Amino acid sequence: MYRYDEFDERFVRERVKQFRGQVERRLSGALSDDEFRPLRLKNGVYLQLHAYMLRIAVPYGTLNSRQLRQLALIGERYDRGYGHFTTRQNLQFNWPKLKDVPDILDLLADVEMHCIQTSGNCIRNVTADHFAGIAADEVEDPRPTSELIRQWSSLHPEFSYLPRKFKIAVTGAAHDRAAVAAHDIGIRILKHPQTGEVGYRIFVGGGLGRTPMIAKTVRDFLPKADLLAYLEAIMRVYNLEGRRDNKYKARVKILVHEMGLEPFREAVEAEFAKLDGPSVNADPAEAARIAAYFAPPAYETLPASDASYEAARAASPDFARWADVNLFPHKVPGYAALTISLKPIGGVPGDATSEQMRVVADLAERYSFDELRVTHRQNLVLPHVKLSDLHAVWQALVAAGLATANDGLITDIIACPGLDYCALATARSIPIAQSISQRFGSYERQREIGPLEIKISGCINACGHHHVGHIGILGLEKSGQESYQVTLGGDASEDAALGVLLGPGIKGEEVPDAIERIVAVYLRERVPGERFVDAVKRLGLGPFKPALTGAPTRELADAH
């Protein structure tokens, strides 16, 4: 895991001191609210519906136990004893007081964390595959690349006043778990098909929000050494050509769309050719120094199977059920990665109490080389657990209310905070997630349905990624009431696709029934082994349309 060097430490401490001064100057009247607002936003402080909100960066979703314990402490001392893990692999506190934020930032700096660039029109926290360094289908760990981008983009003087916010995601695996196609820049680490050299495929212009778009490939293969210069070329074209007259048309996806992919690519390549690569790209020694922080931990040499694990499975059906769903195969024999679901049946997606954070921190320290991950699906991961330790970990998770067996299933729902917290929201998200979760809470039923990703947003800004949900739900206001649109067929993976609207909006209380009917159509129509999203892609929306409102299906209509 990356550790701050002297420069990182000084940079973060200086920023805390600056923000403390900015709050004081705002109070004294030396700064107007118009002057102060962008400063607080660039330090992750929003004003939400009920209170301020503080968004803390978790770079590429990687944390150690000391950091998670510090987050638990902040939650307890300065918030209401819980935090909310987000689709950006970050953590948000919902109730901090502005006057306490400088002290909170000091506590974060103590554990090499901060809130810099978690808001504002700048390059945001870089996200990555939460199974980085673990997955067998991985070409290379995406975190050294992500860390390089973090360092390059932090307070980059040229890119601190972009037309709009800018999000970058990195995956090193064939199966995309980082939703790179939904980002302003998506990066996939791959091997050159002819030479076998490891490099990058660069995608640009993905994004959700009110104008969702899937990113396009601007470079099929970029040598690793050229990464920062190529990113700088993209950012320069965007910074110069991106629209600043209309915030709804200011993201790079609109620029790529309006320019056309080929002219955009030509502009980037021309800029790249002009740049002095060696002065922009990372020094190879520095890149190697960063990569060394992500060297694999000291795994033991173990057999691929473990008798105590098998015995525990046989003795405890609940443990076996959880293990069947929440484990992910580790590339190292004798180890597994496990997902700690933050989606208890009927609970608030992504929320964890300070007590739960401490439990997870202890488990990470004792059983997972002091490392854990935050996923963009709003869960946590212990990345390197010995098979022989899994039962003990599971028992601790059960005691903490963290052993819900639903990873990737219909109750593993992404939901933004929605109108329960967010000042921008047009409708609530969390109660919709809760009602669906309760309806489909049965483990057996969830397994029968199989992989199904429901993603819910409480406004068109799409923080809940509804456009790429197998079932997407968007909360809007319609005639003074909360109303929910349902889309089907979205996909956040390497087969990225945007969901298609199924029909007019329905009331919140009608959503669980509608999902029930949609799932029933799938169960009736699927071929053996076919996932929900694949069935939707094969069948189209036709068979599902009557399910939205419960209109008579063709068979019923024929019977009459």
Added chain:
Amino acid sequence: MAAAPKRPPLPAILIANTFLEGEVVFRAAGGWTPDPAQALVASDEAGAEALEREAAAGFARNEVVDAYLVDVAIGTDGVPVPRHFRERFKTLGPSVRPDLGKQAELRRS
């Protein structure tokens, strides 16, 4: 400060967040209060203008941010209740956490 939002239909109350703490407050006769039952209700143009002046003054004094008028219905108990669901949530707290926000404080009192 951003341009004042369009005035809503009357009757209306003035809602805001305190600058230093972010807490939701309402303009009452004697100042800002966390209790919506104490909120001054503007029933006519003059009352609305008076509340708007309070919004500007409170902002200028660094007492509050994001102050704006909210149209309300007056309940049988005389307590003003926002007509729009967004402002009702703001008045109460998160609907999924009845233990937090004003709904919890008022329940305890």
